Amino acid sequence: MRCNSLIAWGALMLSCAGHVLLVPNARAQEGDDIVVLGQSLPLPPGNSAYGSVMIDRDRLTANAASRIETILADVAGFQQFRRSDSRSANPSAQGATLRALGGNASSRTLVLLDGVPMADPFFGYIPFSALVPDRLSAVRITRGGGSGAFGAGAVAGTIELASAARDDLADLSASAFYGSRHASEVSGALTQDLGSGFVSLSGRWDRGDGFHTTPKSQRVAATTPAAYDGWSVNLRAVAPLSSDMEVQFRSLLFRDDRTLRFAGADSHSEGQDASIRLMVRGRWQVDALAYVQARNFSNIVISASTYRKSLDQRNTPSTGLGGKIELRPPVGRAHVLRLGIDTRLADGMMAEEAYNANLTANPVTARRRAGGQQITTGLFMEDDWTLGSLVLTGGIRADRWTIRRSFFDSRTAAGVVTGSSDFARRSDWQISGRAGALFRADKDFALRAAAYTGFRLPTLNELYRPFVVFPITTQANAALLPERLKGVEAGLDINPAVDVTLGLTLFYNRLDDAIANVTIAPNLRQRRNVSAVIAKGVELTGRARLRDALLLSGSYAYSHSIVRAPGLAFDGFAPAQSPRHAASATLGWQPTTGPSLSATLRYVAKQYEDDLQGDVLPDALTIDAFADLPIGHGLSLVARAENLFDATMVTRNVAGSMDLGTPRTLWIGLRFIH
Structure with missing residues (x-):
């Protein structure tokens, strides 16, 4: 497929060279639609008004960690609740957010895989370990609230993952790596044409003895490395029904086992997902989707003082069901x-x-x-109006949400009831919308502006489940209100030279009724709505290709975030887990043939563990490296280095009790593509 055709589709990242790409593209028109087997509908021209950032397949398949959450950090402002990746974090803490709106372990960012929301139905975390980068063609990250379909949850932005299309997939691919601390990673994929369509079966298994998350000075006899062992299997099939209609099927099975901090502190998560999607690309374009998710999580908490079991979260089954129908009627080339x-x-x-x-x-x-149980149903309408060099876009959603069948029951070991509550059914309507404008003065300069609102329901976990991270107990709160966001932003995109793209965005976001873990007594917190979290700042993104093979990409975010909580001790403080500065830069050598090399530098400024700013997580600077040396006949030797200079990254600090992030980790392996 030609690179310029992909630009018209609005998805430059799919096969054109580069790493992190800003997409300031307003040139795509309704008549420029391109049929790409297994891909989504063409992006509408108004999408560029929201300053989306793309990560291409080259970057997804050539990175040091081979984990999607690490690659997403290429876009400054992306963060999880903690700085750990999916090998050494508690899965239930792996929520995704953007723009320093504060971390509370649930996702404030809507994460979609082929249009399907990926958040755990009970906890709201993202199963990052099951989202293998090699299976994707591209990632689109939109910082800022508002969304078309599945708008509930997109208060901090939207991360859209697109599965690899047939042109991205070799008939057979496999890789095997060995890494530090007896780590191993094995993956493979078989893709075959099936009539006019294709079917692809892929899998990955990775395990490792893990590193000590506990600093050496704090280790005891019960301290153990953060061992991990997980696998995932993905089946995807695409079948054309006619020249402009196809059906897509995807299923995902995964299991993830981890041990954190102490011997016996084991967590287990698993999932079985399936979805089916009908795509029609005729005069009337249709995107119809249905999905089902079955998830479970268990976790054992070990006392940090006696090193015996203090809690066994033995079973947390959850189910997600949903779907959408989106129509694009033929209303003229201008709309x-x-x-x-x-x-x-x-x-x-x-x-x-x-x-x-x-x-x-x-x-x-x-x-x-x-x-x-929670149910959210939304009606949405959005239109892009192209007036020469000006594109106006606007959309509105009306969501009806319901929380029902909610309960909490506590009994002694003998079965005596000590607490029992059946919570009243709650429901309401939430109206949200977004609007933007993009003016392209010429092919190398564009101005954009946008405003939006959004909302997020508290998760079942936030509403009803207390938890303990020694020595802090955090209580649930069944009375939590939905979070509501209002935001504005403005930016410009320029191409000062051939193969050079720069983007700048100024933003102001206000998250009302923000859910936070509020300190109410020594070693005691409760999830509560605070008045607001206000985040304002600037985001910079750039990319340059020099001398055909030399690539430079970078991203920087400055976020000045504060909590508005009149009368409380933390009024005016920074939200917990929210750095003020974040930056990423990648320098790569990627010729058409021959060896390829890249190095990635990431910086995260200091942030605070808690709402009272008593415990500091120091800033951290890490460097990753990647090298691919072709041997011949589709075989290549690959070397990877995470945190090459072994920088110390503190991921948790509670009154001096600390956890650390990934130390220097070296990998060597073989990759085969046929």
């Missing part, structure tokens, strides 16, 4: 109109036992169950 309806149901329950860790017998002291 791209999208109409649709979407719905998502999240149902989940946790069952756990608390133990007396102070007694050698370690008896059960309480048995707790909690859960509920």
Whole structure:
């Protein structure tokens, strides 16, 4: 496929060379549609008004960590609740957010895979370990609230993952790596044409003895490295039904086991997802989607004082069901109109036992169950109006949300009820929208501006499940209100030279009723709505290709975030887990043939562990490296280095009790593509 055709599609990242690319493209028109087997509908021209950033397949398949959450950090402003990746973090803490709006372990960013929301139905975290970069063609990140389909949850932005199309996939590919601390990573994919369509089966298994997350000075006999062992299998099939219609099927199975900090502190997560999608690319374009998700999570908490079991979150089954229908009627070349309806149901329950860790017998002291159900159904309409060099875009959503069948039950080991609540059903309407304008003065200069609103329901976990990260207990809060965002931004995109792209965005976001872990007593917090989190700042993105093979890409975000909580001790403080500065830069050598090399530098400024700014997480600067040496006949030797200079990254600090992030990790392996 020609690179200029992809530009017209609005998805330059799919096969054109480069790493992180800003897409200031308003040139795509309704008549420029391109049929790419297995891909989505063409991006409408108004999308560029929101300053999206793309990560291309070259970057997805050539990186040091081979983990999607690390690659997403190429876009400054992306963060998880903690700085750990999916080998050494508790899975339930891996929420995704953007623009320093504060971390509370649930995702404030809507993460979609082929249009399907990926957040865990109970916890709201993202199963990053199951989202293998090699299976993707591109990632589009839109910082800022508002979305078309599945708008609930996009208060900090949207991350859209697109599965690899047939042109991205070799008939057979495989790789095997060996790394530091007896780590191994094996993956493979088989893709075959099936009539006019194709089917692709892929899998990955990785494991490692892990590193000590606990600093050496704080280790005890019970301290153990953060071992991990996980696998995932993905099946994707695409079948054309006619020249302008196709059906896409995808299923994902995964399991992830980790041990954190102490021997016996084991977590387990698993999932079985399936989706089917009908794409029609005729005069009337249609995108119809249905999906089902079955997830589960368990976790054992070990006391940091006696090193015995204090909590067994033995079972947290959850189910996600949903779908959407989006229509694009033929309303003339000047307009791209999208109409649709979407719905998502999240149902989940946790069952756990608390133990007396102070007694050698370690008896059960309480048995707790909690859960509920959420349903969100939205109607949306959006239109892009092209007036020569000016594109106007606007959309509106009306969401009906319901929280029902919610309960909390606590009993002694003997079965005596100590607490029982059936919470009242709650429901309401939420109206949200977005509008933007893009003016392209010429092919090398564009101005854009946008305003948007959005909302996020509290997760079932935030509403009903308390948790302990020693020595802090955090209580749930069944009365939490939805978070509501209002934001504006303006920016410019320029091409000062051939193969050089620069972008700048100024933004102001206000998240009302923000959910935060609020300190209410020593070693005691509760999830509460605070008045607001206000984030304002600047984002810079750039890319340059020099001498055909030399690539330079970079991203920087300055976010000045504060909490508005009148009368509380942290009023005016920075939100927990929110750095003020974040930056990433990649320098790569990628000739058409021969060896390729790249190095990535990332910087994250200091941030605070807690709402009262008592515990600091120092800033960190890391460097990753990647090298690919072709041997011949589709075989290449690959070397990878994470945190090459072994910088110390503190990921948790509670009154001096610390966890650390990934130390220097070296990999060597072979990759085969046929």
